[in-house]
Protein backbone atom coordinates (compact mmCIF):
# COMPACT_ATOMS: atom_id res chain seq x y z
CA UNK A 744 0.00 0.00 0.00
CA UNK A 745 1.57 3.34 -0.99
CA UNK A 746 2.40 5.89 1.66
CA UNK A 747 0.24 8.96 1.51
CA UNK A 748 1.86 12.35 1.21
CA UNK A 749 1.12 14.37 4.30
CA UNK A 750 0.89 18.10 4.65
CA UNK A 751 0.80 19.37 8.21
CA UNK A 752 -1.67 22.11 8.90
CA UNK A 753 -0.70 25.30 10.72
CA UNK A 754 -2.28 24.02 13.93
CA UNK A 755 0.37 21.35 14.40
CA UNK A 756 3.44 23.20 13.19
CA UNK A 757 6.00 23.95 15.89
CA UNK A 758 6.59 27.48 17.11
CA UNK A 759 9.62 29.29 15.78
CA UNK A 760 11.76 30.10 18.80
CA UNK A 761 15.12 31.75 19.33
CA UNK A 762 16.65 28.29 19.71
CA UNK A 763 15.28 26.82 16.46
CA UNK A 764 15.08 29.95 14.29
CA UNK A 765 18.34 29.08 12.48
CA UNK A 766 16.99 25.66 11.55
CA UNK A 767 13.80 27.12 10.04
CA UNK A 768 15.61 29.94 8.20
CA UNK A 769 17.80 27.38 6.45
CA UNK A 770 14.92 24.94 5.88
CA UNK A 771 12.92 27.64 4.11
CA UNK A 772 15.79 27.77 1.57
CA UNK A 773 15.96 23.97 1.29
CA UNK A 774 19.11 23.65 3.39
CA UNK A 775 19.47 21.31 6.37
CA UNK A 776 21.40 23.13 9.08
CA UNK A 777 22.06 21.97 12.62
CA UNK A 778 23.23 23.74 15.74
CA UNK A 779 27.01 23.60 16.09
CA UNK A 780 28.89 24.39 19.29
CA UNK A 781 31.81 26.73 18.63
CA UNK A 782 33.42 25.67 21.92
CA UNK A 783 33.53 21.88 21.55
CA UNK A 784 32.42 21.20 17.96
CA UNK A 785 29.37 19.15 18.91
CA UNK A 786 26.48 18.98 16.41
CA UNK A 787 23.03 18.01 17.63
CA UNK A 788 19.30 17.84 16.94
CA UNK A 789 16.74 19.01 17.94
CA UNK A 790 17.94 22.58 18.34
CA UNK A 791 18.34 23.87 21.87
CA UNK A 792 19.67 27.15 23.24
CA UNK A 793 22.91 25.60 24.50
CA UNK A 794 25.25 22.75 23.73
CA UNK A 795 24.01 19.52 25.37
CA UNK A 796 27.60 18.23 25.62
CA UNK A 797 29.56 21.13 27.17
CA UNK A 798 26.64 23.40 28.14
CA UNK A 799 28.26 26.23 26.17
CA UNK A 800 26.05 28.93 24.71
CA UNK A 801 28.18 29.91 21.69
CA UNK A 802 25.99 28.17 19.12
CA UNK A 803 25.65 28.72 15.37
CA UNK A 804 23.70 26.90 12.68
CA UNK A 805 25.82 25.31 9.97
CA UNK A 806 24.65 23.55 6.84
CA UNK A 807 25.20 19.79 6.90
CA UNK A 808 25.27 17.29 4.05
CA UNK A 809 21.60 16.30 4.09
CA UNK A 810 22.79 12.70 3.77
CA UNK A 811 21.50 10.08 6.15
CA UNK A 812 20.67 6.42 6.54
CA UNK A 813 17.40 4.78 7.40
CA UNK A 814 17.77 3.32 10.88
CA UNK A 815 14.20 2.02 11.24
CA UNK A 816 10.62 2.86 10.36
CA UNK A 817 7.00 2.08 11.04
CA UNK A 818 3.84 2.58 9.04
CA UNK A 819 0.98 4.37 10.78
CA UNK A 820 -2.33 2.79 9.81
CA UNK A 821 -4.52 4.64 12.25
CA UNK A 822 -5.43 8.31 12.00
CA UNK A 823 -4.54 10.30 15.10
CA UNK A 824 -4.51 13.77 13.53
CA UNK A 825 -6.63 14.96 10.63
CA UNK A 826 -3.48 16.42 9.02
CA UNK A 827 -1.93 12.95 8.79
CA UNK A 828 -4.22 10.59 6.91
CA UNK A 829 -2.92 7.02 7.04
CA UNK A 830 -1.00 5.20 5.87
CA UNK A 831 2.21 7.17 6.37
CA UNK A 832 5.77 6.33 7.28
CA UNK A 833 7.43 7.43 10.51
CA UNK A 834 11.16 6.97 10.07
CA UNK A 835 14.13 7.05 12.43
CA UNK A 836 16.91 8.62 10.44
CA UNK A 837 20.60 8.84 11.33
CA UNK A 838 22.25 11.87 9.78
CA UNK A 839 25.76 11.45 8.35
CA UNK A 840 26.92 13.99 10.94
CA UNK A 841 25.62 11.80 13.77
CA UNK A 842 22.33 13.11 15.17
CA UNK A 843 19.23 10.94 14.84
CA UNK A 844 15.80 12.34 14.21
CA UNK A 845 12.25 11.31 13.47
CA UNK A 846 10.91 12.21 10.06
CA UNK A 847 9.08 10.62 7.17
CA UNK A 848 10.09 9.09 3.86
CA UNK A 849 8.62 10.38 0.61
CA UNK A 850 8.62 8.90 -2.90
CA UNK A 851 8.80 5.32 -1.59
CA UNK A 852 6.39 2.78 -0.22
CA UNK A 853 7.13 1.05 3.07
CA UNK A 854 7.64 -2.19 1.15
CA UNK A 855 10.48 -0.59 -0.83
CA UNK A 856 12.43 0.46 2.26
CA UNK A 857 15.47 -1.35 3.67
CA UNK A 858 17.47 -0.73 6.83
CA UNK A 859 20.57 1.35 6.17
CA UNK A 860 19.11 2.69 2.91
CA UNK A 861 20.93 5.90 1.94
CA UNK A 862 18.68 8.92 2.29
CA UNK A 863 18.78 12.55 1.30
CA UNK A 864 16.96 15.46 2.88
CA UNK A 865 14.12 17.16 1.04
CA UNK A 866 11.99 20.07 2.17
CA UNK A 867 8.29 20.56 1.62
CA UNK A 868 6.94 24.10 2.01
CA UNK A 869 4.16 24.22 4.60
CA UNK A 870 3.85 27.98 5.16
CA UNK A 871 5.84 30.97 3.84
CA UNK A 872 8.04 30.69 6.95
CA UNK A 873 8.34 26.92 7.31
CA UNK A 874 9.42 24.07 5.11
CA UNK A 875 9.20 20.61 6.59
CA UNK A 876 12.22 18.29 6.60
CA UNK A 877 11.54 14.92 5.04
CA UNK A 878 13.77 12.29 3.44
CA UNK A 879 13.80 10.22 0.29
CA UNK A 880 15.88 7.25 -0.74
CA UNK A 881 19.03 8.51 -2.49
CA UNK A 882 19.99 7.13 -5.89
CA UNK A 883 16.62 5.44 -6.23
Ligand SMILES: [Zn+2]
Nearest residue numbers: 780783794797
Ligand atom coordinates in the same frame (compact mmCIF):
# COMPACT_ATOMS: atom_id res chain seq x y z
ZN1 LIG B 1 29.80 22.21 23.25
